[in-house]
Amino acid sequence: MASELERAMEGLIAVFHNYSGKEGDKRKLSKKELKELLQTELGCFLETQKDAGTVDGIMQDLDENGDGEVDFKEYVVLVAALTVACNAFFWEDT
Numbered sequence: 001m002a003s004e005l006e007r008a009m010e011g012l013i014a015v016f017h018n019y020s021g022k023e024g025d026k027r028k029l030s031k032k033e034l035k036e037l038l039q040t041e042l043g044c045f046l047e048t049q050k051d052a053g054t055v056d057g058i059m060q061d062l063d064e065n066g067d068g069e070v071d072f073k074e075y076v077v078l079v080a081a082l083t084v085a086c087n088a089f090f091w092e093d094t
Contacts, residue, residue, distance in 0.1 A: 012076070012079060013072075015037065015041055016029070016037075016072055016075050018037075019033045019034075019036055019037040020033060020072075021033075022036075024069070025069065027071065027072065028067075028069035028070060028071050029069060029070040029071075029075065030068075030069055031055070031056075031059050031068070031069075034055065034058070034059055034062075034070050035055045038055060038058065042082070058078065062074045062075070062077060062078055064077075
């Protein structure tokens with residue numbers, strides 16, 4: 001039986017691959033795929049972001065190699081940063 005952390009890692013991988021490859025490279029997220037992932041999987045996060053350029057900014061920040069797509073490593077950076085922010089918000093004050 002998988003541990004809680006192993007299930008979380010499996011989920012992280014599955015979410016990426018559910019959205020990647022709908023257009024072009026199946027191992028990367030296009031801007032459209034990233035937007036769909038963010039809206040579907042992190043809708044509450046985006047709700048608080050009123051700026052229409054939020055996805056553009058996220059894409060620019062994540063696209064470390066400048067290829068116009070987000071690979072798995074770049075995606076994990078986003079998830080890790082959001083997880084750190086959530087930890088600070090939910091657990092630091094307890």
